[in-house]
Amino acid sequence: MSQEMARTDTEIAAILDGADVWEMTLPWLPIYWDMDVLASYHAAGYTFVSATLQDWPPTFDGTVRCVNRFKAAAAAASDWLTFGSSLAEIETGRGQGKLVIGLNSQETLPIGEDLSRIEALYALGVRHMLLAYNVRNLVADGCAESSNAGLSNYGRQVVSEMSRTGMVVDCAHTGRRSSLEAIELSSSPVIFSHANPYAICEHIRNLHDDQILACAKRGGVIGVVGVGAYLGDEQARTETVFRHIDYLCEIAGPQAVGLGTDYVKILPVARHEARWTAASDDADTRSWPQAQNAWPDPTGKQLLVENTRCFAPSQLHELIGMMHARGYSTANIRDILGRNFCRVYQAAERRRETGRSQTP
Amino acid sequence: MTSTDTAPASFDFGLSEQQEERARRLHRESIVVDLLSQHAGSNIFDHFAPSMQAELQSILAAAGSPMEAFLRAVYWPYELSKEGRSHLIRDWFQQSGLTCGTYGIGVHDGTGALENEWQATTQRYADLPWLRYVTTAAEIRAAKRDGLIAFYAHCQPTTPIPRDLNCIDSAYSQGLRSLMLTYNSMDHVGVGCTERVDAGLSNYGVEVVRHCNAVGMIVDVSHCGPLTTLDACRHSSRPVTANHTGAGNLFPHARNKSDEAQRAIAATGGLIGIVAVPAFLTDAPEPSIEHLLDHVDYVASRVGWRHVAIGTDWPLQAPEALLQALLSPDNKQLGFRKQDRLDVTRRLRGFDDCRDLPNITRGLVKRGYGDAEIRGILGENALRVLTEVCG
Numbered sequence: 151m152s153q154e155m156a157r158t159d160t161e162i163a164a165i166l167d168g169a170d171v172w173e174m175t176l177p178w179l180p181i182y183w184d185m186d187v188l189a190s191y192h193a194a195g196y197t198f199v200s201a202t203l204q205d206w207p208p209t210f211d212g213t214v215r216c217v218n219r220f221k222a223a224a225a226a227a228s229d230w231l232t233f234g235s236s237l238a239e240i241e242t243g244r245g246q247g248k249l250v251i252g253l254n255s256q257e258t259l260p261i262g263e264d265l266s267r268i269e270a271l272y273a274l275g276v277r278h279m280l281l282a283y284n285v286r287n288l289v290a291d292g293c294a295e296s297s298n299a300g301l302s303n304y305g306r307q308v309v310s311e312m313s314r315t316g317m318v319v320d321c322a323h324t325g326r327r328s329s330l331e332a333i334e335l336s337s338s339p340v341i342f343s344h345a346n347p348y349a350i351c352e353h354i355r356n357l358h359d360d361q362i363l364a365c366a367k368r369g370g371v372i373g374v375v376g377v378g379a380y381l382g383d384e385q386a387r388t389e390t391v392f393r394h395i396d397y398l399c400e401i402a403g404p405q406a407v408g409l410g411t412d413y414v415k416i417l418p419v420a421r422h423e424a425r426w427t428a429a430s431d432d433a434d435t436r437s438w439p440q441a442q443n444a445w446p447d448p449t450g451k452q453l454l455v456e457n458t459r460c461f462a463p464s465q466l467h468e469l470i471g472m473m474h475a476r477g478y479s480t481a482n483i484r485d486i487l488g489r490n491f492c493r494v495y496q497a498a499e500r501r502r503e504t505g506r507s508q509t510p
Numbered sequence: 511m512t513s514t515d516t517a518p519a520s521f522d523f524g525l526s527e528q529q530e531e532r533a534r535r536l537h538r539e540s541i542v543v544d545l546l547s548q549h550a551g552s553n554i555f556d557h558f559a560p561s562m563q564a565e566l567q568s569i570l571a572a573a574g575s576p577m578e579a580f581l582r583a584v585y586w587p588y589e590l591s592k593e594g595r596s597h598l599i600r601d602w603f604q605q606s607g608l609t610c611g612t613y614g615i616g617v618h619d620g621t622g623a624l625e626n627e628w629q630a631t632t633q634r635y636a637d638l639p640w641l642r643y644v645t646t647a648a649e650i651r652a653a654k655r656d657g658l659i660a661f662y663a664h665c666q667p668t669t670p671i672p673r674d675l676n677c678i679d680s681a682y683s684q685g686l687r688s689l690m691l692t693y694n695s696m697d698h699v700g701v702g703c704t705e706r707v708d709a710g711l712s713n714y715g716v717e718v719v720r721h722c723n724a725v726g727m728i729v730d731v732s733h734c735g736p737l738t739t740l741d742a743c744r745h746s747s748r749p750v751t752a753n754h755t756g757a758g759n760l761f762p763h764a765r766n767k768s769d770e771a772q773r774a775i776a777a778t779g780g781l782i783g784i785v786a787v788p789a790f791l792t793d794a795p796e797p798s799i800e801h802l803l804d805h806v807d808y809v810a811s812r813v814g815w816r817h818v819a820i821g822t823d824w825p826l827q828a829p830e831a832l833l834q835a836l837l838s839p840d841n842k843q844l845g846f847r848k849q850d851r852l853d854v855t856r857r858l859r860g861f862d863d864c865r866d867l868p869n870i871t872r873g874l875v876k877r878g879y880g881d882a883e884i885r886g887i888l889g890e891n892a893l894r895v896l897t898e899v900c901g
Contacts, residue, residue, distance in 0.1 A: 207673070263843065286698055286712035288670070297737070299709030302696035303845070306706075327707075439673065443713035 170488030173199040174373040174410035175344040192249040194463035207438040208257040235275035278318035284444040291325030316502025339369035344410030351382030366406035373410025376461025379453040386459040404482040419456040519868035521860030523876040537871040541889030545753035545783040545821035547611030551863030576836040583828035606864040610660040615686040647893040664688040670697035688728040694845030700738035710741035743774035753783040754821030757808040776813035783821025789851040799860030
């Protein structure tokens with residue numbers, strides 16, 4: 151090991167020491183309910199992962215079952231893993247050197263037409279929820295819909311109720327106009343937990359500059375996603391992830407950037423064909439929403455998710471080193487690693503305190 | 511709303527005896543289709559014996575929601591007929607000259623209790639000796655020949671069409687032949703007409719339209735918003751209907767269709783069915799059947815009489831108090847707003863219940879339509895579309 155690399159390792163360790171390192175989206179998939187994935191986050195220095203509830207098509211009952219499954223998994227590895235959704239719980243877990251696992255929902259379908267289920271999901275520990283997943287629902291348009299509708303009348307009620315209860319409004323996978331309206335309407339910062347700038351990679355899942363700027367202006371955060379298809383890099387190289395971070399920092403500032411890598415362990419599929427095929431045969435996990443509606447390729451430039459790698463937890467150190475080498479301050483790096491999303495959670499918890507005195 | 515203000519079918523159009531005779535003949539001979547009949551109308555409840563009315567009240571009181579109570583109210587007169595206790599609804603239909611009305615079959619995944627109950631209830635009356643559920647134009651003609659009332663099935667998805675095309679196939683196999691894409695609100699398929707936003711069909715919505723085309727299901731856009739309406743016409747390879755609406759450029763209302771939408775529907779070979787809902791037709795203090803006829807005239811003059819039909823949708827067959835709860839803007843499930851001005855106490859003078867259907871024919875005579883035109887508007891246009899789409 152060269153002296154320079156050794157010095158960098160020391161500096162990275164210093165940056166990570168006591169830092170909040172948040173992964174805002176981890177699809178801990180039923181096809182590999184294994185603890186190794188979570189262990190790799192812990193080993194890399196992450197302190198918090200927001201796990202995506204797996205129930206497709208999403209239902210309320212299935213979502214509740216999944217919450218219980220995640221909590222049971224955390225309880226079974228309590229020496230290094232703990233469940234936590236509030237900032238206090240997350241802070242306690244970090245202080246104990248444990249990885250804290252929290253929850254997000256990637257659809258509003260579980261609440262159906264019953265606003266009280268937002269509070270019910272909150273009580274279970276869900277802290278951010280996507281308004282729509284690629285396709286239109288009762289609330290909003292998804293990012294795959296070319297007709298690009300705004301929020302429905304009901305969708306506006308949902309956003310207001312989410313703000314009031316302290317459930318962070320998450321516009322990843324949501325349509326452009328719907329996301330802009332949600333940002334404008336919400337009384338708390340809105341996030342894109344896992345999405346990249348369209349200016350760097352033209353993909354339906356990525357964000358146009360107006361979405362990025364509107365989100366940042368209201369105190370929101372964009373989590374850079376590590377899926378090669380949305381990075382525009384089959385190899386999901388650290389350098390490419392940095393380019394996306396750097397673009398966001400340049401136009402929106404380092405206070406608006408975080409990580410939501412959406413790490414899928416078995417990408418690219420070719421290396422894990424058997425498992426992927428088995429998963430595809432399971433209607434509950436793969437067939438919803440149908441690919442022809444949910445994953446159009448209007449530009450003809452999109453890479454297939456299945457063919458690309460994903461930024462892995464083990465690449466975190468390289469990413470920190472890269473930000474450091476390119477002149478990012480330690481404070482800014484820590485903001486990007488986790489403090490920015492912490493700030494959004496703080497705002498949501500404060501909003502909940504004031505919201506409790508109001509009637510829905 | 512306790513009594514009719516005119517005797518059935520007697521609205522004063524100032525017709526000569528010769529014109530009256532022509533209207534009677536046309537109404538008797540024509541296929542008369544109400545593309546969105548609401549059964550006999552709310553008046554009928556006042557005509558049952560008080561003891562029976564008390565019975566209905568206790569049935570409604572036991573219902574869990576306004577929608578559930580509505581279902582029970584609508585089918586209560588049929589139940590009495592099935593039990594042989596009162597055939598009032600049969601008599602009213604026979605007096606009306608109606609050939610074919612509508613009933614509902616839901617497009618759903620079988621998990622909704624109310625949807626399942628609705629389905630079971632409608633099927634319960636399939637064997638009434640005076641009623642025949644039909645799926646084709648030929649069956650409608652046969653029903654008239656046999657002296658029976660025909661009902662064809664139309665779906666208004668107050669519960670959105672599920673994201674599974676198999677649900678459409680399942681409803682088709684039960685007899686559904688006309689499917690509205692959205693109700694008033696935005697859903698997986700499209701955007702409804704009382705939404706604050708307007709947008710075209712979703713990707714899935716385009717699939718729904720194509721699937722309806724493929725299986726032979728009429729695509730209906732009555733409650734859809736402007737862009738979803740136009741999008742449905744663009745993507746449908748078969749006639750599209752707005753089977754209960756009004757002319758938006760004549761009287762602006764969220765539920766009405768603009769000239770542009772009417773042209774798009776007509777270009778598919780489809781139909782614009784005119785409602786008898788006062789709030790959609792006019793804000794005149796005394797709405798009457800003349801307003802309905804004004805909308806018929808308007809659409810006929812813009813896109814031609816071959817694209818005009820009748821889909822009254824009013825008055826609804828349930829007691830007034832129940833309807834107020836059901837259609838209140840507080841009932842967010844249906845998506846009607848205060849500004850949509852739905853008022854269950856208002857009806858068109860000259861269209862109090864189904865027995866006033868001859869007034870439409872009389873009004874068309876008064877307004878100078880020819881025999882073929884009147885037959886077209888009353889039912890032949892509807893049969894043409896039914897034949898083209900459903901075979």
